[in-house]
Amino acid sequence: SQQGEEDPQALSIQEGENATMNCSYKTSINNLQWYRQNSGRGLVHLILIRSNEREKHSGRLRVTLDTSKKSSSLLITASRAADTASYFCATDEIQGAQKLVFGQGTRLTINP
């Protein structure tokens, strides 16, 4: 089952600009996570936000969570060419086993 849906599917911006990606989900969750995937590689964990948190920061990353709208956003500030990758949100359902459900991802391209 696909829980998270990212928007947009693809995003292309100039280096130095901010990039915002959105994720929507369907069921109640314990937490929501964002992962990054470089082409042809495994995923790397970026940040986890719990259902009782509204905003979290990590370096140039800012994540928000709105449980009333069942949505989250990932903001990357002052983007760099090395930020080019696919970004996925993942949720774990409150009544589910210890497993994550991933969205289809946003393909981010940073143009130098």
Next chain:
Amino acid sequence: DGGITQSPKYLFRKEGQNVTLSCEQNLNHDAMYWYRQDPGQGLRLIYYSQIVNDFQKGDIAEGYSVSREKKESFPLTVTSAQKNPTAFYLCASTANNEQFFGPGTRLTVL
């Protein structure tokens, strides 16, 4: 180095053959997972194991089998019953809700 290793990186097989993908972790994690990723798509869960000698089907288990005889190892067999096995396969283990991924195996069926 601590982490998750997958082998081989690339695998080519003829249609109708069973193939086994290796996944090993030295992170001492109890839970391990197998995902399939098709081009431009997200991850879909094939099987997962929360403890040794126990595993559960994910969303797309048909045509796949797994074993979990050791904590460190969670091999995935792609059987001939899997109709469209060409894909990128990712293994992961988890601690504190965070998943740690291996580098993946790209399987191509000729």
